[in-house]
Amino acid sequence: MQVEKEPKILAILCKWCSYAGADLAGTSRFIYPANVRIVQVPCSGRVDPIMIFKAFVEGYDGVMVSGCHPGDCHYGTGNYHARRRIAVARRLLEFVGVHPDRMHFTWISAAEGKKFADVCSRFTDELKALSGTEKTLARKELAT
Amino acid sequence: MKEMRKKIEELLKNGEIDVALGYRENPATGEVKADVFRKDETLDDMVFDERCVQNLVNYLPTLVARYKKVGIVLKGCDGRSLVTQLVEHRINKSQIVALGIGCEGVRLDGKEADKCGDCATNMTPIVDYEFGEKKQKKDPVFSKVKEIERMSPAERWKFFADYFARCERCYACRQICPSCYCEICVADQQEPKWIEPSAKLSANTMWHLIRAYHLAGRCADCGECERVCPQEIPMRLLNNALEKAVHELFGVRPGTVPEEVPPLVVLNKEDPDTILEGKNE
Numbered sequence: 001m002q003v004e005k006e007p008k009i010l011a012i013l014c015k016w017c018s019y020a021g022a023d024l025a026g027t028s029r030f031i032y033p034a035n036v037r038i039v040q041v042p043c044s045g046r047v048d049p050i051m052i053f054k055a056f057v058e059g060y061d062g063v064m065v066s067g068c069h070p071g072d073c074h075y076g077t078g079n080y081h082a083r084r085r086i087a088v089a090r091r092l093l094e095f096v097g098v099h100p101d102r103m104h105f106t107w108i109s110a111a112e113g114k115k116f117a118d119v120c121s122r123f124t125d126e127l128k129a130l131s132g133t134e135k136t137l138a139r140k141e142l143a144t
Numbered sequence: 145m146k147e148m149r150k151k152i153e154e155l156l157k158n159g160e161i162d163v164a165l166g167y168r169e170n171p172a173t174g175e176v177k178a179d180v181f182r183k184d185e186t187l188d189d190m191v192f193d194e195r196c197v198q199n200l201v202n203y204l205p206t207l208v209a210r211y212k213k214v215g216i217v218l219k220g221c222d223g224r225s226l227v228t229q230l231v232e233h234r235i236n237k238s239q240i241v242a243l244g245i246g247c248e249g250v251r252l253d254g255k256e257a258d259k260c261g262d263c264a265t266n267m268t269p270i271v272d273y274e275f276g277e278k279k280q281k282k283d284p285v286f287s288k289v290k291e292i293e294r295m296s297p298a299e300r301w302k303f304f305a306d307y308f309a310r311c312e313r314c315y316a317c318r319q320i321c322p323s324c325y326c327e328i329c330v331a332d333q334q335e336p337k338w339i340e341p342s343a344k345l346s347a348n349t350m351w352h353l354i355r356a357y358h359l360a361g362r363c364a365d366c367g368e369c370e371r372v373c374p375q376e377i378p379m380r381l382l383n384n385a386l387e388k389a390v391h392e393l394f395g396v397r398p399g400t401v402p403e404e405v406p407p408l409v410v411l412n413k414e415d416p417d418t419i420l421e422g423k424n425e
Contacts, residue, residue: 050330050338053353057346070413080411084394087419088360088408091389092353095292095382097301100422107417136301139346 007061007127009036009120012051014044014079017068017109024113032117033124036064043067045078049089052103056093056137062102062127064119069107079107097136101126148217148243148275149187155215156183161241164215165203167196178203192217194251199366201225201322208239216240219247221259223268224364224399225322230270231405232362234325237270244268246276252371258380259367262286269402281400284365289384304352310375311348313341317355317369317379323362330354356382361390361407364399393419 013019019040025032041047044067055063065086067079086105094100104123108116155161168179169191176195180203181187199222207214218226223244229235244267249260262284267274292300315331318324331339331351339354340347355369356379365387369379391397394407394415 049357050350050354053350053357054338057350070417077411077413080413080415083415083417083420084408084411087393087415088386088389089357090420090422091393092357092360092382092386094297094422095289095300095385095389096304096349096353097297097299099297103422105420134298134301136297136305137349 005131007035007124007131008059009062009064009123009127010055010060011036011038011064011066011120012041012044012047013038013065013108014046014067014074015040015042016074017072017107018044018066018116020110021066021108021112021116024110025116026113028113030113030117032120035124035127036120043073043075043078044082045073045075047082047086049085049092052086052089052093053137056098056102057139059135059138061130061135062104062123064104064106064123066106066108066116066119069109072109093137099130099133099136101130145192145245145275148192148245148273149190151273151275152181152190152215152243153187155241156181161213161215162211163207164217164243165200165207166190166217167192167198167200169195180207192245194249197250197252197257197371199225199320199322199368201229201366202320202368204229204235204240204322205325208235212239214240215243218242218244218268218271219250220263220266220268221247221364221366223270224264225366227269227399227402227404228323228362228364228406231403232323242268242270242272244271244274246274246278248276257367258288258370259365262365262384264365264397264400269400284384284387286384286388288378288381289388292381292385305345305349307375307377308348308352309345311343311352311377312375313343313348313351314374316372316374317377320368320372321359322366322368323359323364324355330358352377352379352382355379356386359383360386361394361396361398363387 073079152164164181178198247266265281267278339350363383396407
């Protein structure tokens, strides 16, 4: 029997905006899919692309990175660095065969609980639509 | 070549440089290898032709630690490599004398090296003495990268997985690369251990992705990684893909402009958010 597998999403969120935004989504009782696993980082500038690579290799279906809006970084410029790094990392992953829809990068502020819930729902739907395609990069023993 | 030999002889004699780094031909076997030339030797066996594949910048950090002033023979691509080293303050410009020579392309395994097809400049951007013919700068074509980009994601992964699976993790690519010089490489790091040391597909994938990513905006496409790879993994493809990406995203061609800071260590508040979007969506 074929069981529809729920996609697993890794969300790397910055402590000051996006994580607080996710918190707000919770306290405001917004409904969003339970597919999202959240990792909190001090700043989106902390996000080393190796984390994204590792997530795909370990079998995650999608990776989402979010930080403060440009100009709002708690540390001043962390998200500008993040933007450059992630843009390049994304090109590399696409080049070796990760479907572009499996990566999602966005800015979510602490007040945007609704946006967080929306982004998660939309991303989950997109990944469900991809369920027929191969999960590239994932370790063989984890691939479905 | 004759002029260059004479110039180096002169520089060595009047003490402007302590040693010169160049290519030496072994007359018995006809092999050409990188070597150090000193004051009291003849430079008759110093050559520069299509057999001079090695990137001499690799040897520079050791030499500048030992000598005050080092002369170095540079092809176009090696010169780009040198620029990245200077920008990262690994080598001090005051310690080197750059002898640029107009490269006519090098040959590898009996045919023109792949990297020469994507040559951006045949003359080094940093040069103290210039020899030979300087050609017009041109934009690399990256025909192989474009070929991959036309494939579907699954096809691309199949293509790369076949190669990654072959990797035996000898790290020859890392050792030969002039830009890979971290004291503790992320692949050797035990805590946290991002990359498993065993040679299996998942760990190899991690290694090749992170190797390519760490060189983004720094790799000058000298092609040494691919040349030394015992399993012939096309690492230049990954490097070139990122070189192309960095050029498209930030308009930077690594190593072609002296003193240009690598794009991933600076920030630009004016970057549009569209760079975060997928390319093939």
